[in-house]
Amino acid sequence: MNQIRKIANAFGRGIAAGFIISFGATVYLMMENKIVASFxxxxxxxxVSEFDLNLYTGKIGYLATDRTWAYLRYVIxxxxxxFVGMLISVSILQQTRHADKLIKNAATAASSxxxxxxxxxxxxxxxxxxxxxxxxxxxxxxxxxxxxxIIGYLSIFFCVPLFIxxxxxxxxxxxxxxxxxxxxxxLTGLWIMLVVMAGNAVGSMVTRLTDYYLLERPQRKAEASMxxxxxxxxx
Numbered sequence: 001m002n003q004i005r006k007i008a009n010a011f012g013r014g015i016a017a018g019f020i021i022s023f024g025a026t027v028y029l030m031m032e033n034k035i036v037a038s039f040x041x042x043x044x045x046x047x048v049s050e051f052d053l054n055l056y057t058g059k060i061g062y063l064a065t066d067r068t069w070a071y072l073r074y075v076i077x078x079x080x081x082x083f084v085g086m087l088i089s090v091s092i093l094q095q096t097r098h099a100d101k102l103i104k105n106a107a108t109a110a111s112s113x114x115x116x117x118x119x120x121x122x123x124x125x126x127x128x129x130x131x132x133x134x135x136x137x138x139x140x141x142x143x144x145x146x147x148x149x150i151i152g153y154l155s156i157f158f159c160v161p162l163f164i165x166x167x168x169x170x171x172x173x174x175x176x177x178x179x180x181x182x183x184x185x186x187l188t189g190l191w192i193m194l195v196v197m198a199g200n201a202v203g204s205m206v207t208r209l210t211d212y213y214l215l216e217r218p219q220r221k222a223e224a225s226m227x228x229x230x231x232x233x234x235x
Contacts, residue, residue: 010074013054014081015088018172020047021055022089025176028164029105030098038164045132045156049139054078056172056197061133061204065212079197082172090179106180113174114188118195121169125199126206128168133204135159137211171197 024044031037048055056079063075093102113121138155163170174196178184184193 006070007073007077010054010077011081011084013052014056014078015085016051016081017048017053017055017058017078018082018085018087018175019089020044020053020085021082021172022086022093022176024160025173026093026098026102029102029109029180035161035165038161039157041164042157042160045135045160046153049136049152049156054081056082057129057132057170057200057204058136060201061129061136061208063201064205064208083175086172086175087179090176094180102180103182106177107183109177110181110183110189113169113177113192114183118191121192122195122199122202124167124169125171125196126203127166128163128170128196129200129203129205130207131159131163131168132170132200133207133211137208169196169199171200 021044024041027040027043028034028037031040045055045058047053048058054074054077056075059075059078063071093099135155135158139149139152142149142152142155171193174193175184178189178193183189
């Protein structure tokens with residue numbers, strides 16, 4: 001029963017994350033000013049981070065250091081939930097007066113991926129993964145310090161527009177383009193989504209390892225050493 005609850009929690013948080021990210025993708029397709037739209041896209045990651053929802057691109061990097069079946073299961077069911085949440089939102093939006101515009105613009109976005117080659121998409125996915133890890137890691141550290149999470153908010157509002165304006169590939173955003181345009185079940189669409197997911201994973205996990213071994217672990221050791229010194233002084 002406990003395992004079922006954990007799976008349900010991972011899946012439910014994944015659905016919520018996928019649904020919320022669709023808001024950012026929608027406003028991006030609806031607006032002509034893509035610079036402003038890229039900042040509004042931040043809403044998705046802001047809500048995901050603030051409520052600790054299970055978004056694939058925000059969680060996959062930590063698998064590099066949390067190499068447990070429990071965490072892998074959490075990421076997998078979160079990814080499935082992301083797919084379901086995005087599909088629910090897209091299906092609802094396709095019933096609105098904005099459907100024609102959304103489908104047309106999503107088809108354009110999907111076509112630009114289809115005309116690219118897989119290695120290019122993989123590299124662009126890596127770069128997006130790097131930025132997503134940085135945004136989430138900064139948000140976590142800022143939240144852990146307590147008070148107003150200025151560093152966390154800034155990391156989101158820099159990293160998200162940066163990856164969008166740079167043309168990097170975000171696997172969950174790509175789900176929206178392909179679902180809205182009805183291309184998610186094509187062989188090309190599936191390959192693109194899988195390759196970008198792999199790129200996001202590589203970029204995020206490599207950045208996590210770099211962060212952990214060069215910054216986080218040495219800092220923990222230094223803090224532990226200071227605690228030991230203080231204990232010795234107290235004695």
